[in-house]
Amino acid sequence: MKRRELLKAMATLPLLPLLMRSSVATARGAATAMAAKLRSRVRPGDPGWPLATQWKQLERDVGGRLLKLEPPFVRCTTSPTGGDCAEVLKQLDNPFALGDNPALTQTSGWADAWTSQPSAYAVAAQSTADVVAAVNFARKHHLRLVVKGGGHSYQGTSDAPDSLLVWTRHMNQVSLHDTFVPQGCAGHVAPQAAVSVQAGAMWIDAYDAVTTRGGRYVQGGGCATVGVAGLVQSGGFGSLSKRWGTAASNLLEAEVVTADGQVRIANARTNPELFWGLKGGGGGSLGVVTRLTLRTFELPEFFGGANLTIKADSDAAYRALIAEAVGFYRRALFNPHWGEQMKFYGGDTLEVSMMFQGLTKQQAEQTWAPFLDWVHARKDCRVTKPFQVLAAPARHLWDAEFLRKYLPSAIVSDDRPGAPRHHILWAGDHDQAGWFIHGYQSAWLPASLLQPGRQAQLVEALFTASQHWGFALHFNKGLAGAPADAIARARDTATHPQVLDAFALLICANGSAPAYPGLPGTKPDLAKARREATAIDHAMDAIRAVAPDAGSYVSESDYFLRDWQQGFWGSNYPRLAAAKRKYDPDGLFFVHHGVGSESWSADGFTRLA
Structure with missing residues (x-):
């Protein structure tokens, strides 16, 4: 080094600490700015919004x-x-x-x-x-x-x-398998009949392929226009879950895109914690599911339904009617043959809307005969909608052409030109199209409430709740009374453990006509909505008096639920949170009250300290 260069270098030595501090400060400032950027997602007009x-x-x-x-x-x-x-x-x-x-x-x-x-x-x-x-x-x-x-x-x-x-709407292929073995599981599991469904398919697409054309059964949702992927990830109950378990419990394998952009196969041996989390851990929290494969089952000979509406003439008569309905359910319907609902309304009204499998029409009628005898023997209860039982070969449950011919009033078709002929939904689900919710709550009801020593408490709670707002007992959304194999499969899912010992999911809700922002001529009546939400609160207070620790079904629950981690997943939540940290450590996937959402603001844009 030349003397002049040496002297110049020596002259800068006193400045080194200052330069170092400045460099460190600059680096820290950059790091702070990056951290702030990572804490906040960008919106249109923000610095960093894509060009x-x-x-x-x-x-x-x-x-x-x-x-x-x-x-x-x-x-x-x-x-x-x-x-x-x-x-x-x-x-x-x-x-x-x-x-x-x-x-x-x-x-x-x-x-x-x-x-x-x-x-x-x-x-x-x-x-x-x-x-x-x-x-x-x-x-x-x-x-x-x-x-x-x-x-x-x-x-x-x-x-x-x-x-x-x-x-994912356009990813809707459905493929049947006679001998499916999950990847990496050869030699560990026996080949079995299954169906692979892409993420955008609706249940009517799966039912048409599996049951109508394939002659087998897949456990899915009751509403035919619900997406397969979302229902499976939330747990998934159909009309006959009391026989075949939840949709999640019958998942054999999934293809998932995780937050790092990797395409992963998830099954019992490959990415098993991701697989478990997808089985009831809630949609949109762990990754984007692109394909699911579900086990299928042999069809029973018949599927059918039973319908009836009864009006009691007084509160005392209604209490007696509720007590008889609860007792009859435990004696005759608390088994894998029966699913769906009894609805209890103000005005002292009971509406029965049940489905069955594995019984003939005559057997179903014989099952209900004692209850009908009790009703007809009373002078203070009137049948306002006559008892009706329908049954058909199981393959026709979602057969659009069969239903158009023999039961047209039960379905609504997609009437757009060029729509697939199999695109139908049950008429009872039609009023949900675009609806605006006023209030919605649910609670798992433990089977212990059906025991003789507790039925009186349950009956009084149901009566009291009905005086505030109507509700339905969804018997198919509790697995108590299901076969041991269905319960064992459901136990190995992330769904709230209470489902295993629940005889029903009670749902109390109401809504009104579509109220999309900007929709001409509509404006929701918020004052009415709030009154109804308060009435639903009071009804649920009566129910929780006899089921104080009851959890909720994540897909059908209160938006405002406070302790949602416990309410949706109970003791499963810590394991779900660990899966979230492993597969989405930076929280790319966010949904309201989804796993890990407590780390973000309510709108999902700002990470909380």
Whole structure:
């Protein structure tokens, strides 16, 4: 080194501490800024929101299937008499049409909770590669990510403003297997009949393939337009879960895109904690499911239903009617043959809407004969809807052509030109299309309440609750009384353990007509909604007096539930939280009251300290 350079270097020595402090401060400032950035997801207009060129690159990556969404009724504002406005209004009562619109959800909102608002952009995924591209883009740019298949979430988890939506509707293939073995499980499990379903398929798609055309049974949801993937991840009950268990308990394998953009196979031997978490841990929290494979079963000879409505003439008569219904249920219906509901209304009314499997029409009628004899013998109870039993060969339960011919009033078809012929739903589910929720609560009722020494308490609680608001006992949504194998499979899921010993899930709820933001001529009556929500609170207070620690079913529950971790998952929550930390440590996936959501603000945009 030359003398001049040496002297210059020596002259800077006193400045080194200052320079070092400045460098450290700069680094710390950069780190703080990065930490702040990671704590907050970006919105349109924020620094860091993707540039137009970056969105264009994503569009290329997904084969042109990037959609810029707008509020669905904006054209009704700009052109209220135009054809586009008329068409969207025409289809508001068609759940198939609602599902085919990425800017709409099957529920339009919940009073004082949320309203349906579209994402900024949507990837209309047609392949797992499309999902990977969307997940990587959201992670790289710190975007709020939303996943929607069927869009039936009551909690509002199927959309979020200012977000990127992964929309799986077009991933709807259904494939049957005669001898399925999960990957990596050869030699450990026997081959079995199964069905693989892509994430965007609805249950009617699965039922048409498995039962109507395939002659087998798959345990899914009662509402035919619900998405397969969402229902399985939330647990999943159908009309006959008392026989075949939950949808989640029959999951054999899943393909999942996790937060790091990896495509993972999850089954009992590969990524087993991810697999367990997907079985009832709630949709949208651990990854994007792209394909599920579920076991299928032999069909019974018959499926059928039994319907009846009874009006009591006084409160005393109604108490007696409730007591007889509860006792009759325990004696005759508390078994794998029967599922669905008894509904208890104000006005001293009981409505029976039950389904059965494995019985003939004559056997079902004989089962109910003692209850009907009791009703007819009383002068203070009147049958207002006659008792009716229907039964049909099991293969025809979701057979659209058979039902159109023999029971047309029981179904509603997708009436759009070119709609698949098998796209039908039960008429009783039709009023849920676009509905606006006023209040919704549920509670698992333990089978111990059916014991003779406790039935009187249960009856009084049911009567008291009915004086505040009507409710239904969903017997198929409690597994007490199910076969041992169904209970064993359900025990190995993340669903609240209370389901194993519950004879029913009690649901108390109400709503009104669609109230999407911007929908012409509609505005929810919030004062009425709040009154009804309060009445539902009072009804549930009566129920919880006899079931004080009752948990709730995550898909059908109170948006405002405080201790939701315990309420939805009970003792399973710590294990779910560990799976969340392993597969999504930075919290890319967020849904309201989903696993790990306590680490984020209510809108999912800001990480909490």
